[in-house]
Amino acid sequence: MGAVYMEKLVKSAQAERTGIDLFLTEEHIELLKSIMTWKKVKAGSTLFMEGEAAGQLYYIRSGRVKLRKSTEDGKELLLTIQRRGDLIGEFGGLGGEDHNYTAETADACEIGVIQGKELEGLMTRHGDLAVQFIKWFGLKQRIMESRFRDLLLYGKTGALASTLIRASNTCGVKNENGILLNIKLNHTELGEMIGATRESVNRMLTSLKEQGTIEMKEGKINILQMEDLRMMCGCPEEGHCPNEICRL
Numbered sequence: 152m153g154a155v156y157m158e159k160l161v162k163s164a165q166a167e168r169t170g171i172d173l174f175l176t177e178e179h180i181e182l183l184k185s186i187m188t189w190k191k192v193k194a195g196s197t198l199f200m201e202g203e204a205a206g207q208l209y210y211i212r213s214g215r216v217k218l219r220k221s222t223e224d225g226k227e228l229l230l231t232i233q234r235r236g237d238l239i240g241e242f243g244g245l246g247g248e249d250h251n252y253t254a255e256t257a258d259a260c261e262i263g264v265i266q267g268k269e270l271e272g273l274m275t276r277h278g279d280l281a282v283q284f285i286k287w288f289g290l291k292q293r294i295m296e297s298r299f300r301d302l303l304l305y306g307k308t309g310a311l312a313s314t315l316i317r318a319s320n321t322c323g324v325k326n327e328n329g330i331l332l333n334i335k336l337n338h339t340e341l342g343e344m345i346g347a348t349r350e351s352v353n354r355m356l357t358s359l360k361e362q363g364t365i366e367m368k369e370g371k372i373n374i375l376q377m378e379d380l381r382m383m384c385g386c387p388e389e390g391h392c393p394n395e396i397c398r399l
Contacts, residue, residue, distance in 0.1 A: 170211070170236030174287040179280050183210070186273055187263030198239075198254040198262070205241035205248040206267050214260030219343075220252040229343035230295065231399045232257060232334075234322070242267060242288070293396050302345060305384045310345035311355050312383035315365070319374055320394040329375040331368060 172180060187210060192198070198209055201221060209216075211233055218230040218239065230252055233239055241248040274281035301313035315332070323330040338352040345352075356372075359365045364379040365372050374380065386392075 170234070171238045171284075171287050172236045174283045174290075175280070179277075179283060182273060182277060182280060183265065183270075184263065186269040187265055189261065189263050192256050192260045192262055194256055194258050194260075196256045198256065199250050201250055201253045203250050205250045208238055208240035208242055208265040208267065208270065209254065210263035210265065211235055211237050211239070212261040212263060214256060214258040216260060217255050217257050217340075218252045219255065222346075226346070227343065228346055229340060230298070231344075232336075232340070238265075238287075242270065290395060294398055297392065297396055301384055307345055307347045307351060308355055309384040311341065311347070311352065312380040313386075314341065314344050314399070315372065315374060316377070316380050316384070316386065317397055317399045318372075319377070320397050321399045323374070326373070328366075329373055330377065332372045332374070335370050336372070 175183070189212070192214075194214075198216065199205070199207075201219075213235055216233045216237075216239060218233060219227050220230055221227055239254055241250055274284060298313075298317070302310045305313065318332045318334065318336065319330045322333045324333050325331075338349045338356070341347075341356075342349050342352045347355075356365070359379075360367070362376075362379065364376045365374055367373070380386075
């Protein structure tokens with residue numbers, strides 16, 4: 152009974168891992184946390200601005216953080232909403248990096264701040280940590296590139312469909328009817344993610360509900376027909392992007 156119980160505990164702990172924690176061993180996580188300075192941040196606070204010098208990284212222990220980027224015509228695009236276990240900020244390992252986006256807390260958050268110089272020293276001493284960190288950073292870049300691809304190639308409807316698919320892979324919970332997005336995304340946030348107005352998002356979601364593709368449950372979106380969404384954004388029937396890439 153003891154061995155079975157311990158196995159369940161291990162599986163439960165692994166299931167609760169998110170973000171960069173998925174790439175790291177418990178030892179790696181503790182090493183990272185040893186150089187973090189913890190602080191509590193109110194909702195609506197700015198962690199850093201696009202264009203500022205990037206000397207720190209930010210680990211999210213609790214809460215949500217919105218990442219925004221300005222477009223050439225002065226509009227703001229909501230790149231993603233980061234959650235527990237995510238690490239945000241720029242790190243090139245060579246110094247002189249600037250932030251490519253603005254980070255703003257959506258909720259009250261607990262944040263672990265990592266100084267870039269301390270992280271460099273830690274990775275110099277622990278090569279295995281450096282390897283896993285590089286893998287995580289490469290995945291982060293691929294996720295962002297794939298999101299931009301969907302925004303550019305498939306129009307607003309396709310971009311909305313892609314965003315819902317990504318949300319299902321990030322925080323979806325399977326139920327008897329489909330997949331419930333265990334996060335409340337209002338129409339304004341969805342619009343900012345795909346470069347559309349709140350009114351346009353409302354019309355598109357209404358159309359999806361009328362088609363039987365989605366339904367609303369207590370303010371959350373429940374996806375009923377995933378294949379409908381895949382068709383809208385050119386997602387192939389076979390060979391879907393790995394869930395690690397197809398995320399918010």
